[in-house]
Amino acid sequence: MKREINPEIPELMLTEQDLLRFLDRLLHRSRVFLEEEGNTRVLGVYPTDRTLDRIDLKAITAILTVEDRLRLIVAFSLEQSLLESVFKGYAGGIPMKSDEVEFLMEETAGDCINIVVGNALEEFQLSGYAFTVSTPIILKEGKSIQRYKQSKFAAGEIHTEAGNMVVLCINPGIYYKRTLDLEVAE
Amino acid sequence: MNSRTVFVVDDSLITVRKLVQMLEDLGYKVVGFAQTGNDALAKYRELQPDLVTMDITLPDMSGIDVVRRILEQDSKALIIMITSHGQEKMVVDSIEAGAKGYVMKPVKPEILKETIEKVFTAYGVNA
Numbered sequence: 001m002k003r004e005i006n007p008e009i010p011e012l013m014l015t016e017q018d019l020l021r022f023l024d025r026l027l028h029r030s031r032v033f034l035e036e037e038g039n040t041r042v043l044g045v046y047p048t049d050r051t052l053d054r055i056d057l058k059a060i061t062a063i064l065t066v067e068d069r070l071r072l073i074v075a076f077s078l079e080q081s082l083l084e085s086v087f088k089g090y091a092g093g094i095p096m097k098s099d100e101v102e103f104l105m106e107e108t109a110g111d112c113i114n115i116v117v118g119n120a121l122e123e124f125q126l127s128g129y130a131f132t133v134s135t136p137i138i139l140k141e142g143k144s145i146q147r148y149k150q151s152k153f154a155a156g157e158i159h160t161e162a163g164n165m166v167v168l169c170i171n172p173g174i175y176y177k178r179t180l181d182l183e184v185a186e
Numbered sequence: 187m188n189s190r191t192v193f194v195v196d197d198s199l200i201t202v203r204k205l206v207q208m209l210e211d212l213g214y215k216v217v218g219f220a221q222t223g224n225d226a227l228a229k230y231r232e233l234q235p236d237l238v239t240m241d242i243t244l245p246d247m248s249g250i251d252v253v254r255r256i257l258e259q260d261s262k263a264l265i266i267m268i269t270s271h272g273q274e275k276m277v278v279d280s281i282e283a284g285a286k287g288y289v290m291k292p293v294k295p296e297i298l299k300e301t302i303e304k305v306f307t308a309y310g311v312n313a
Binding site: 033036037090091092093094095096100103104107108110111114115117118119122132133135 | 197198199200201203204207243245270274276291292
């Protein structure tokens, strides 16, 4: 699925301002998804005006990478109660067996990040840059992540009637595995 | 219910379930689904649907490759892509490969119906 990279065009490394601007688009699009697709009322959106050194993840985290010339990790970390609420709205009465519920709930988190990142990338207008978006992975582990070397962390929070969610961007993401563990030995 | 048949290809089971329900609510007959490219190719031969909805990202090959390989089997196959924003280049590649249209996620029933009907009308598939 990876396309060839033109070596004459350098990897895009976002400035702190661009990263925060992209985070703003992600937060906006996440709110739209939570309300329109997840039928969950948003109480407040809290962007940040600076990058951070550490992030604490919540119970469920959906992660995807935007690769090629733009190398960026995006993670949506949700409280379990929020995921359950979004799942109820998103699944909207589709037939399912009781032993499928947990898996379909995780797929809902994956669909959420996939759709939101796609919409945010379009609004961010990265025309001229070729990139591919990975399939999402789901992490079920509330851990802390430390910033490493030149990587920048931008994160904002969304508070809803059903619980809270953290939206995190890491750029460049080359120092991290897709599980958000460090790729390189410190 | 009209008699036109649709085959759904998407790696996400929840998306498959949502699309199946949406298509049935719109009056189409969903004859099957697949979550991988290889499964899609095998089932297409067996099911011979009037139309395929195809995800761009599949675990074993890209949806674009599946489009090409289905069209090698059946040059009259009608396939529309189901895709996220941010994959516009891949949508263009899909259309060049022979897909007849596309719908952006999150899929809205009215847009899906409009796109399918345009394709059926253009290629003379009647209810």
